[in-house]
Amino acid sequence: MSGKKVTSSDVAKRAGVSQATVSMVLNKKYNVSFSKDVIRKVEEAAQELGYELPKRKKRREERRQNLLVVISPNLTNPYYVMLLQGIESRAAEQGFGIFVCNTQRDLKLEERYLKMISSLNPQGIIYMCNPSQCFMEQVEDLSKRIPVVVINNQNEKLSVDAVELDNSKLGRLMARHLLELGHRKVGYIAPPLTVRQKQRSKRVEGFLKEFQSAGLKENVVIKAADEQIDKDVPGIDSEYRIGYDLTKELLKEHPELTAIVGLNDMIAFGIMDALYDEKYRVPGDMSVMGCDNTLFAKVKEVSLTTIEHFVIYKGMDACDIIMKKMNSRIKKYTEIEPVSIYHVEYEPKLVVRGTTSYPRSEKRKINKKRKNIINKEKDV
Structure with a gap:
């Protein structure tokens, strides 16, 4: 049979069995009972003829x-x-x-x-x-x-x-930092707070709970973007624009604020640029805080206070x-x-950088205390 490819049909003729029997025996599929004699005949015929089993197509499980x-x-x-x-x-x-x-x-x-x-x-x-x-x-x-x-x-x-x-824990960490610095009237800027995006709402809720514990919940102004933003295809600057545009609105509506928080770093970058355009000094006139500790937050010219959650x-x-x-x-x-x-x-960590400080009123109190201490030391 030289020059011609040996087939399972050739093996079946040599062994005196059906082609199906050849296939099952050589593939070791003994779901049908074969005698030792049949198995021996098939294997010997295949060996004598030089028959090789065709390579099987891999099953879907094997291709995974x-x-x-x-x-x-x-x-x-x-x-x-x-x-x-x-x-x-x-x-x-x-x-x-x-x-x-x-x-x-x-x-x-x-x-x-x-x-x-x-x-x-x-x-x-x-x-x-x-x-x-x-x-x-x-x-x-x-x-x-x-x-x-x-x-x-x-x-x-x-x-x-x-x-x-735990997004609520992130919100609480952000709020605690601002409260410890003495901020009592703050704004919080977020993307749309919809039912589908519960993680955003949890972060805001955590922030509010911390201010509520301090008896200052009414002093927090939540500014969330319109729901339509989530329905549009996001642009490369979508969240930055949320921070920028809503900060402009906040400054007009609530000039008494001493700090503005972005739900994430991208929003915080927009907040900082809006404040810069409105001639606000950060953190001199307004403290700013983000969340996520992204690469750009670490840039020295930005130096954003944020939350690291690894x-x-x-x-x-x-x-x-x-x-x-x-x-x-x-x-x-x-x-x-x-x-x-x-x-x-992972346990989130506060990363304090250059965009948060004491509000102006607290700075005056601190400076006054320092002067009093210095004067007392001079008198002594």
């Missing part, structure tokens, strides 16, 4: 290799870029690539990406925010077949793995959780598949 799907609400805020950096660095260490789905906070886009996941067949999924409520059940179903990690607001009840963030580490942890879940499925020591829910949380 080295890919993580990352779902992001936007990539215009450095916070999400930092998360992505953490995920990508850890994924690269483990030999994985990532496929980024930018939903732009659009429900239709989020739904489309969720439908694409089965065709991508990844090893795991990382949500860089809370899934939209209408897709929560779908995400939880996905987590039963494939590791899913959500980097979420701690107050959301999810039955999936999560790297958590964003890059969160991205790395999300990746690590997926790797742990994968390993627990591969390296079984029991016939029962383990079910575990990982929850990781």
Whole structure:
């Protein structure tokens, strides 16, 4: 049979059996009982003829290799870029690539990406925010077949793995810092505070609770952007513009404020530029504070007081959780598949830089006390 490719049909003729029997025997599929004699005949015939089994197409499960799907609400805020950096660095260490789905906070886009996941067949999924409520059940179903990690607001009840963030704690830290400096009338600028974006509201609530404890809740002016902003495709400067435009409004409506807080650093940068254009000195005339400790907050000319909550580490942890879940499925020591829910949380830290200080009235009191001390020392 030289020059002609040997087929399973040739082996079947030589062994005196059916082609189906050849296929089942050589593929070791003994779901049908074969005698030792039949198995021997088939194997000997295949060997004599030099027959080789055709390479099987890999099953979908076997093709699920080295890919993580990352779902992001936007990539215009450095916070999400930092998360992505953490995920990508850890994924690269483990030999994985990532496929980024930018939903732009659009429900239709989020739904489309969720439908694409089965065709991508990844090893795991990382949500860089809370899934939209209408897709929560779908995400939880996905987590039963494939590791899913959500980097979420701690107050959301999810039955999936999560790297958590207590947004109310961030708000309380911000408020406490300003109260300790003596600020009693402050503004808070935020993106739209909608039901879908609970994490924003939690940060604002935490801030308000701290002022409420000091009996000053009524002295906090909350200025949130219009809901339409979340419905538009976000521009590279969307959150910066929120900070800039709403600060201009606040200054006209509440000239008595001594500090303005941005829900995140990007909003705080807009606040600072609006104050600069209105000839306010920061922190001399107005203190400014952000949250996330993004790269630009550290620039000396900016020197923004902010909150560090270890964003890059969160991205790395999300990746690590997926790797742990994968390993627990591969390296079984029991016939029962383990079910575990990982929850990781970092303690946020206040980072004091050059944009917050005592309000003018407090500075006068402090200077007066200093003068009195100096005069007393002179008298002595």
